[in-house]
Structures are given as C-alpha cells and as structure tokens.
Amino acid sequence: MDITEIVIISGKGGTGKTSITAALAVLAGKAAVADCDVDAADLHLVLAPEVDHRESFISGNEAVIRSADCTDCGYCLDLCRFDAIQRNEKGELFVDPVGCEGCGVCVHFCPEGAVDFPERECGEWFRSDTRVGPMVHARLKPGGENSGKLVTTVRGEARRLAEDQGLDLVLVDGPPGIGCPVIASLTGASLVLAVTEPTLSGAHDLERVLSLTRHFKIPTAVCVNKWDLNPEMADTIEASASTAGAFSAGRVRYDKAVTAAQVSAGAVTEAPGGATEDIRAVWNRLRTIGSDHGLHFADPAPAG
Numbered sequence: 001m002d003i004t005e006i007v008i009i010s011g012k013g014g015t016g017k018t019s020i021t022a023a024l025a026v027l028a029g030k031a032a033v034a035d036c037d038v039d040a041a042d043l044h045l046v047l048a049p050e051v052d053h054r055e056s057f058i059s060g061n062e063a064v065i066r067s068a069d070c071t072d073c074g075y076c077l078d079l080c081r082f083d084a085i086q087r088n089e090k091g092e093l094f095v096d097p098v099g100c101e102g103c104g105v106c107v108h109f110c111p112e113g114a115v116d117f118p119e120r121e122c123g124e125w126f127r128s129d130t131r132v133g134p135m136v137h138a139r140l141k142p143g144g145e146n147s148g149k150l151v152t153t154v155r156g157e158a159r160r161l162a163e164d165q166g167l168d169l170v171l172v173d174g175p176p177g178i179g180c181p182v183i184a185s186l187t188g189a190s191l192v193l194a195v196t197e198p199t200l201s202g203a204h205d206l207e208r209v210l211s212l213t214r215h216f217k218i219p220t221a222v223c224v225n226k227w228d229l230n231p232e233m234a235d236t237i238e239a240s241a242s243t244a245g246a247f248s249a250g251r252v253r254y255d256k257a258v259t260a261a262q263v264s265a266g267a268v269t270e271a272p273g274g275a276t277e278d279i280r281a282v283w284n285r286l287r288t289i290g291s292d293h294g295l296h297f298a299d300p301a302p303a304g
Contacts, residue, residue: 003162004290004297005155007189009174009182010196011205013040016225017195019258021173022046022267023279024286025132028297031169033130034158035137036151036185038123043173046267049128049135057123057138057153060102060145063095069114076106076115098143120145125153127161134161148184151175155185169297177205178212186213190295192220193249193286196237198230203237210244219293221249223282228253249285252278 008024010017022043025033035043063084065076070093077085077093084099085106095106095115107117122144128135136158138150155172162170174185186192192213196206206222213220222241227234228251238248255275261268269276290297 002296003159003168003170004190004295005159005170005172005188006191006193006286006290006297007036007172007174007185008193008195009185009209010176010194011178011207011209012201013176015176015195015197015202016252016258017176018043018046018173019262019268020193020195020223020225020252020279020282021171023269023276024283025130025171026267026269027280027283028132028169028171030133030167031171031297032133032158032162032165032167033135034154034170034172035135036154036172036181037175038138038140038147038150038154039175039181041137041139043135044128044137046262046265047130047132047135048265049126049130049137051126051128053127054124055126056121057125057140057144057150058119059122059149060120061104061117062097062100062102062120063104063106064116064118065093065095065106066114066116067092067094069112071112071114073111076110079105079109081105102145123150125150125157127157133167134158134165136161147175148180151181151184178208182212186216186218189218191286191290191293192218193282194220194222194241194246195225196222197225198227198233198237200233203233203240206237206241207244210241210246214245219247219289220245221247221286221289223249224251226254227251247285247289249289250278250282252282 123140125138175181196202257273
C-alpha cells in the first residue's frame with residue numbers, strides 16, 4: 001500500500017512543533033507516529049506511550065584502556081586531539097567516554113596494544129502503543145553520536161509498523177534546525193509541514209528550512225503558530241514563504257488551551273477551542289495540498 005509520510009519540522013526550538021504534531025495525530029484518527037527529535041524527545045509526554053519493545057542503539061566505537069597492560073608511556077595522551085585521555089586520582093591513564101570521538105588513533109598506535117575498541121551503546125529506541133496509534137521513539141544518551149543514524153532507524157521502524165498494521169499515514173516529529181538529524185528526518189518524505197512563529201528569528205530560521213526542503217524537492221507547507229502575537233510579521237512570513245515556493249497551511253492563534261493541554265499531558269485537539277479549530281483547518285489544508293501532489297491519507301477525526 002502507498003504510505004504518506006508527513007514530517008513536521010521547525011527552524012528553531014520552541015515554535016510549538018511537537019504540540020502541533022500531537023494535535024495532528026489526534027485528528028488523523030489512526031497513524032503511525034515517529035518522534036525523530038532524538039536529542040531532546042518529548043512527544044511521549046503528550047501521547048503517553050506504553051512501551052512494548054525496546055532495543056539498544058549501537059553506533060561507532062569507543063576506546064578503553066586496559067590498566068593491567070598499560071605501561072604508562074603516555075603516548076596516547078600526546079596523540080589524542082580530543083583530550084579524551086586523562087589521568088585519574090591514582091595517576092592512571094583512562095579514556096573519558098564523553099570526550100572520546102571513536103577515531104581509533106590510540107588503539108592503532110599504542111605500543112603495548114593495551115587499548116580496546118568495543119562498540120558504543122549510544123542510546124535506545126522503542127516501539128510503543130498510544131491512544132492515537134503505534135509510536136516509535138528513542139532516547140539518545142548525553143553526548144551520544146550519530147543521532148542522524150538513530151533518526152533513520154526510528155523512521156524506518158515507524159514505516160514498517162504502518163505497513164504491518166495497514167496504516168496509510170506516518171507522522172514524524174522532526175528535530176529543529178537544518179543539521180544532520182533534520183536531513184535524516186526529511187529524506188524521502190512525502191510532505192513537510194514547517195512550523196514557525198511570528199518573530200524575526202522565526203522568519204530567518206524558516207528561510208533556512210525552506211532552502212533545505214527546496215533542495216530535496218519536497219512539497220512544503222508553512223504554519224504560523226501564535227500568529228496573533230505579531231500579525232504583521234505573520235503576513236511577512238507567509239509572503240516570503242510563498243515567494244520561496246512553499247504553501248500556506250494556515251495559522252494557529254495563541255490559546256491558553258494549549259498550555260492547559262500540556263499541563264494535563266494531552267493534545268489540544270482532544271478538547272474544543274480556538275486553537276483546535278485552527279489546527280483542524282491546517283489538517284484539512286494539508287490533505288488538500290497532499291491530494292494535489294498525488295498523496296492520500298486518513299480522513300480527519302470527527303469534530304468534538
């Protein structure tokens with residue numbers, strides 16, 4: 001079956017991207033959801049997933065000095081350009097796992113062969129059930145490497161779940177910015193929703209996001225969140241986005257109901273209100289944009 005994958009991203013953190021992702025997941029009725037903001041995942045705070053499978057994320061290697069075989073020549077200390085090799089309170093050499101970049105120089109050049117190079121466990125990823133459908137999410141350890149690779153793992157597993165359960169839609173909560181994790185979340189996506197806010201920094205960061213999605217030739221819609229805090233800037237952002245080839249998905253007003261939903265660990269569209277109406281309009285607009293590009297996905301949940 002054909003699966004539509006919508007990735008929700010933002011040029012900067014704090015625009016409301018995750019709140020809107022959760023709200024859309026409720027409106028979709030039944031979809032696979034992926035939280036690809038693996039460096040700071042928080043979609044689970046709203047969707048309350050029940051984990052039914054967890055797996056370690058292994059990526060790269062890290063050096064470990066075997067103290068029993070180390071002759072304290074200090075050669076590795078001189079070679080390490082990341083200052084990951086240090087001395088403990090006893091004066092013994094050891095590798096700081098946070099500082100180690102896994103380059104393997106100390107392993108290769110140790111005259112005694114006293115440095116091991118095991119695979120590195122960088123975090124975990126999970127398959128879970130939620131009230132809106134299956135969810136795949138992850139937790140990257142502090143300083144963990146290859147978050148882009150973990151994003152790819154999460155996306156791939158979410159798509160597999162959608163296929164297994166006969167779902168035609170995958171909603172992806174992407175990372176903010178334009179770096180490697182964002183690129184990993186975008187590649188091969190069907191449609192992008194870029195969430196921004198009516199501020200100068202929001203406008204600037206949106207330009208970078210649209211440049212990225214234009215490079216990958218992915219149809220992109222723009223949603224201005226909390227637009228009524230600065231209507232003139234909202235107008236400017238939508239005009240610039242149109243010039244850049246993006247579509248308008250609509251606007252979401254500032255609504256205290258969003259904060260109330262967060263406090264109660266729920267999505268704003270699970271209750272009536274102004275923001276709910278706005279996000280429902282955004283969802284319907286996304287369906288129209290998708291249809292114009294040959295995409296088809298779930299009917300919206302009934303209003304309530």
